[in-house]
Amino acid sequence: MARKITLWVAILLLLLIGLAPVISMFAKSLFVAGELSLGNYETLFQSEREWILLSNSFLLAGSVTFITLLLGVPLGTLFSKTDLPFKKIFIILFVIPLIIPSYILATAWFYFLGRSGIVAQILGANVGIFTSRFLFGFSGVLFVMVSTLLPIVIILVMTYLRMVNPKLEEAAKLSATWPVVLREISIPIIIPGICLAGLIVFILTLGEIGVPSSLRFDVFPVESFIQFSAFYNFNAATAAAIPLGVITLIILIIERLFLRKKVFQFRVTKDPMIIIPLGEKKPLFFAAVATLAFIIAIIPLCVLLIKSLSISAYHEALTRSIDSIFRSLLYAAIGATCLTVLGFFLGYLLERKAFRFTYAVDSIAILLFALPGTVIGIGLISLWNTRATNMIYASVAIIIFGYIAQYTALGERIMAATFSQIPRSMEEAAQIVGVGWFRRLFGILIPLAKRGIASIWLVGFIFCLRDLGITMMVYPPAHDTLPVRIFTLMANSPEEVIAALCMILILITLLPLSALSLIIKNKRQKI
Amino acid sequence: MIVKMDHIFKSYDKIPAVNGISLHIEKGERVVILGPSGCGKTTLLRMIAGFVSPDKGTIEIDGLVVAKNGRSLVEPENRKIGMVFQDLALWPHKSVHGNLEFGLRAKKIPKNERNKRIDEMLVKTQMIPFKNNFPGELSGGQQQRIALARALIMEPKILLMDEPLSNLDIDLNLLLRKEVLELQEELGITMLYVTHDRDEAFSLATRVVVMQHGNIQKIGNADEVTKFLSELPVNKKT
Numbered sequence: 089m090a091r092k093i094t095l096w097v098a099i100l101l102l103l104l105i106g107l108a109p110v111i112s113m114f115a116k117s118l119f120v121a122g123e124l125s126l127g128n129y130e131t132l133f134q135s136e137r138e139w140i141l142l143s144n145s146f147l148l149a150g151s152v153t154f155i156t157l158l159l160g161v162p163l164g165t166l167f168s169k170t171d172l173p174f175k176k177i178f179i180i181l182f183v184i185p186l187i188i189p190s191y192i193l194a195t196a197w198f199y200f201l202g203r204s205g206i207v208a209q210i211l212g213a214n215v216g217i218f219t220s221r222f223l224f225g226f227s228g229v230l231f232v233m234v235s236t237l238l239p240i241v242i243i244l245v246m247t248y249l250r251m252v253n254p255k256l257e258e259a260a261k262l263s264a265t266w267p268v269v270l271r272e273i274s275i276p277i278i279i280p281g282i283c284l285a286g287l288i289v290f291i292l293t294l295g296e297i298g299v300p301s302s303l304r305f306d307v308f309p310v311e312s313f314i315q316f317s318a319f320y321n322f323n324a325a326t327a328a329a330i331p332l333g334v335i336t337l338i339i340l341i342i343e344r345l346f347l348r349k350k351v352f353q354f355r356v357t358k359d360p361m362i363i364i365p366l367g368e369k370k371p372l373f374f375a376a377v378a379t380l381a382f383i384i385a386i387i388p389l390c391v392l393l394i395k396s397l398s399i400s401a402y403h404e405a406l407t408r409s410i411d412s413i414f415r416s417l418l419y420a421a422i423g424a425t426c427l428t429v430l431g432f433f434l435g436y437l438l439e440r441k442a443f444r445f446t447y448a449v450d451s452i453a454i455l456l457f458a459l460p461g462t463v464i465g466i467g468l469i470s471l472w473n474t475r476a477t478n479m480i481y482a483s484v485a486i487i488i489f490g491y492i493a494q495y496t497a498l499g500e501r502i503m504a505a506t507f508s509q510i511p512r513s514m515e516e517a518a519q520i521v522g523v524g525w526f527r528r529l530f531g532i533l534i535p536l537a538k539r540g541i542a543s544i545w546l547v548g549f550i551f552c553l554r555d556l557g558i559t560m561m562v563y564p565p566a567h568d569t570l571p572v573r574i575f576t577l578m579a580n581s582p583e584e585v586i587a588a589l590c591m592i593l594i595l596i597t598l599l600p601l602s603a604l605s606l607i608i609k610n611k612r613q614k615i
Numbered sequence: 616m617i618v619k620m621d622h623i624f625k626s627y628d629k630i631p632a633v634n635g636i637s638l639h640i641e642k643g644e645r646v647v648i649l650g651p652s653g654c655g656k657t658t659l660l661r662m663i664a665g666f667v668s669p670d671k672g673t674i675e676i677d678g679l680v681v682a683k684n685g686r687s688l689v690e691p692e693n694r695k696i697g698m699v700f701q702d703l704a705l706w707p708h709k710s711v712h713g714n715l716e717f718g719l720r721a722k723k724i725p726k727n728e729r730n731k732r733i734d735e736m737l738v739k740t741q742m743i744p745f746k747n748n749f750p751g752e753l754s755g756g757q758q759q760r761i762a763l764a765r766a767l768i769m770e771p772k773i774l775l776m777d778e779p780l781s782n783l784d785i786d787l788n789l790l791l792r793k794e795v796l797e798l799q800e801e802l803g804i805t806m807l808y809v810t811h812d813r814d815e816a817f818s819l820a821t822r823v824v825v826m827q828h829g830n831i832q833k834i835g836n837a838d839e840v841t842k843f844l845s846e847l848p849v850n851k852k853t
Binding site: 253255256258259260261262263264265268272273276277279362 | 664666690691692694696697698700701702704705706707708717718719721722765766769
C-alpha cells in the first residue's frame, strides 16, 4: 500500500507540475474574451509571416538533422568500433558543445567570424564582411546547431553499436571486409537508434530560441517568445506555442507507432566488442576527426578564453553577475534534487511496470521533454499566474517547476536503466521476510541504485544550469540565472565581459563533471 | 591436410587459454573437440577463424599460413571458412534469403548464380518455404538450419561449429545431429565441431579431441576416447 501511495504521489506531481500547465495553456488559447473561439489561431495563421516562420523552423530542423546524422554516424562508429587514437579526448571535445548553452557557442562564433571579429582583424575588413554574412542567417544557425547537437547522434550511435552482438559481425566478417560488415550489418541493425537520434535532434532544433535569435534567423518558437515578452500578448503567445506542441506530439506518436516496433532485440553477451583496426588509414581518419574537433570545440572555447583574457573582464563579469551565479548554482542544485527524487520513483514505476498505465506516464514525461522550453514556460505562466497561486508564480518555485516539467524524462529513463540491472529478487527477498516498503527503499533499492541516483543528479544539474528557454519565460524579478543574465547583457555589454561570463558558465558546468570523473578514478584505483 | 596447427599458445591476462596445442585435420574429417567450459576449445576455433591471434605457433589452412607467432596474416574473410555460432548470429534485419546472400554478394558472385545457389541450399536444408521470412519468425530448429545453410553456401574448406546444438531440447538435438551428418557426407566437407556433450561428440565425430586446461589430453575415435574417459578419476571427467 505504501509503495502504491508513493508511486501515485510521483505520478500526480508529474501531472500537476508538467501536464496541467500544457493543458491549461491549450484550454485558454481556445477562449477569446471569455467565449469559446478559434480566433487566436485564425489571427495567427492568417498572417503570412507565421507560415514563413514555420517553414523556416522546418527547414532548419530538417537540415540540422540531416547534417548531424551525416557526421554523427561515422564519428560514433569511429569512436566505438575502431582503434582511432585519443578517442576519449575526442569524445570529450565533441560533447562539450552539448553541455554549454548553445547561444554561448553562437556568441563565441560571433567574436570569431563577426564583422569586427578575430578573423576580420587578422585577414581584413572585407573577409569580415564575408564571414559575418555566413554567420548571420540560416548558414550560421545551421552551423552552430549542428555543433551543439552532433554529440547526441555520436553518443546514441556509440551506445547502440556497443549493444550489437559481436557474433553478428563475426559471422559477416567470415565473408566480407569491415567496411561491408559495417555498412550491411552493424549500421542497419542500429537504424532504430539512428532514427531516435534524428528525432531528438529535430525536436530540439525545432524548439530552439537562443541561437536563432542571437544570429538573427527568424523561426517559429521565437515568435511566441516575442509575443509574450515584447507585446505581452498572452493569447497570441499561447496560440503560437500550440503548433510546436502539436508537431512534437505527432513526431512522438510516429516514434511510438513505428520506430519502437522495429527495435531489434539485442542479445546480451559477455563477449567484448570487436575493435576494428584502421591500419594504414589511421592517420587519415585521425586528421579528419582532429580537424572537426578543432572547428567544433577548440575554436569557440579558445575564442572565449582569448576574448576574456584579462583580470578586469572577470572582475567586471563577477561584479555584474555574482548574484546570478549563486542563484544558478542553487536553483540547479534544487532542480537536480527534485528531478532525482521524481526520476527515482517514475523510473522504478517504468522498469517494474508497477501500474497498468506505466507507459502512459512515460509518454507524458517524454512529451514534456520534447516540448520546446517556451511552450512549457507559457504553460506554467498560464496555470500559475493567478492571485491564489502568486506565491508560486512570484518565487523560485516556478523555475523549479519548469525544470521538473521539462527534464523529468531524463531522470526517469536513467533510473529505469539502473533498475533493469537490479534483479527484482533482491527486493522480493526482503519483502518475503516482511520488510516494509520504506525499509526496502532505504535499505536495498537506494543503496543498490546509488550510481544511477548520482548520474541523474549530475545530468539534472547540468541541464538545469544551462537552461535558457524555460527560465527566460518564467523567472520572477530578481531571480534571473546566469544564462538569462548573459543573454540579457549581450546587447549592451563589452565583449570581453560577456566572454568572461560565458567562460564562468562553462567552468561551473564542467566543474561537477570533473569532480565526478576524479571520484570515479579514485574509486577504481582503490579497487 | 586442411588444417595444421603447431604449438599454439594463447593467454588472456596472463592466464593460459590454449597451452601449446598441435592438431592436424585431414580433408573430409569430422573432428570434435570435447571439453568442459573454459578448457580453451572455443578459443582454438576462433583462432582458426581468425577472430583471435595466437600468441605463439603457426596455423595453416589448405597449405596457406594464416597466422604465425602472434600475427594474423590472413583476414577471416579470406580464409575460406564457414562457421555456425553457439547463438547462431543470424542477422535479424535480413530475411533468410538475405542472410544467405550476404556472403555471396560480398564475394561479388553474379545475381543469377547467387539465386541458384541459395535455392539449392534451401532445398538441401528443407527451408525453401521460409525463403522470405526473417529469423525472428522461425522456430529454433529452422534457425539452426539457416545458420548451417549460411555457413555452407560459401563452399568453405572447413566448417567450424561452436556448440550450435547446445540450446535445443533433446529431440531436436538428435534430429539436427542426423541432418548435420547427412549434409556433411553429401558435401564431403571437413568439419571441426566443439562441444561439452559426450553423446553429441561420439555421434558426430570420426575423431574426438579431448581438451582440458588448454591442453589436448587424448585424440582418438569414439571407442578409444570412451575408454580413456572411463579410466579418469571421477573428478577429472569431462
